[in-house]
Amino acid sequence: MNLILFSPEETKSPLPHQDARARHIANHLRRSDHESFDAGLIDGPRGKGWIVKRLPEALVLEFDWESTVSELFPVSLLIGMPRPQTARRILREAAALGVRELHFFSAEKGVDSYGTSRLWNTGEYHRHLVNGAEQAFSTRLPAVRLHTGLATCLGAVPDAADRIALDLYEAEDALSRNSLSGNDALLAVGSERGWSGAERDCLRVAGFRLASLGNRVLRSDTACVSGITLILAKLGHL
């Protein structure tokens, strides 16, 4: 944790000693009373926190927040629902890289049960976003939405000047050679078994260009990091 994030409600009451953040502050950072650590309010400002009192069950913290709030980058990721272990990495990495929205859709070549994993049912996914943001020293979490299919997903994503779908088989060109025309972009990554023909049609109708990341077959999470990296670089953010 480079930055320790709290929800606004959490800052109003003492932090239980068994909370991972309390252990991190007391045992890993070894902060004495009134010695500050880097803190942030989720989707709010960064600032400093410090211990003012150690109760038997909890730490009493105080905070001083900055006046500005950082922004995420105007890039949204659309991704065919991957296996939960891969989804955990994508949530964390996309949050760390500063992606604004994450749209997971049930893909035609996907596995239905992936979307009903405890990752999604228990709200566990939120923890991976927080981990990614804390790593990146950021308070902002990407918005996350789940969709029943690509078509409904495409109806729900924000408007964007550039729309690119990664595809190893029917790509018109390499993503690295695509030039972007605007300041915001959508990046679509298929399920682990790739796009169906109907999904490719759907993407083309919605104005997506099919682009490759070279000839090597990358895992979904590697493809997400590489694709986001190239788009952020083209938009001037990396």
Add this chain to the structure above:
Amino acid sequence: MNLILFSPEETKSPLPHQDARARHIANHLRRSDHESFDAGLIDGPRGKGWIVKRLPEALVLEFDWESTVSELFPVSLLIGMPRPQTARRILREAAALGVRELHFFSAEKGVDSYGTSRLWNTGEYHRHLVNGAEQAFSTRLPAVRLHTGLATCLGAVPDAADRIALDLYEAEDALSRNSLSGNDALLAVGSERGWSGAERDCLRVAGFRLASLGNRVLRSDTACVSGITLILAKLGHL
């Protein structure tokens, strides 16, 4: 496994049923006798394999190899020895992306015990290279070397036209805005706690430019994937 890799010696005797590849061929791919699967010889050609006989303890396989062998990309990664779990991901991802050489060095801000992990002592690292290559449908594994420090590492890496070190704090410019002058490159990534002043001096003397990947603090393995991606794109391989 998109491609199932074998060492040349392994192709000369039956493959025991308990070998993960035998289980993959028989149980996951469900190949019947003489039905082919994608196979490769480590650092040799790709081709096809098939079962010719099922013994009580092993599968007897035959292979047909292509005449050409693919190449890795002329990019070497230098990385401050990270914790073993991070090193596993870097080994796999760098192998999948097609990096030619991986040089791990003990960094001044690193942790000495990381280099004596069973990952390195037992040869486990090799398995992660194979996993990455199998994912990428490639037979070629990056060469891996461990060094006692950055200075000895710099004396052992190949010559390269472009030498870039990722650095959040003293970068002259963003990696994405660096133009490369040649066809091969070295990318250096510090330890998880960053570069020491002496290491930065050492890099500058060796002709490295310090470059950033934006303002967000990325994990070492994410920084490796993003940095390799940008360099491969600039060299025209992505």
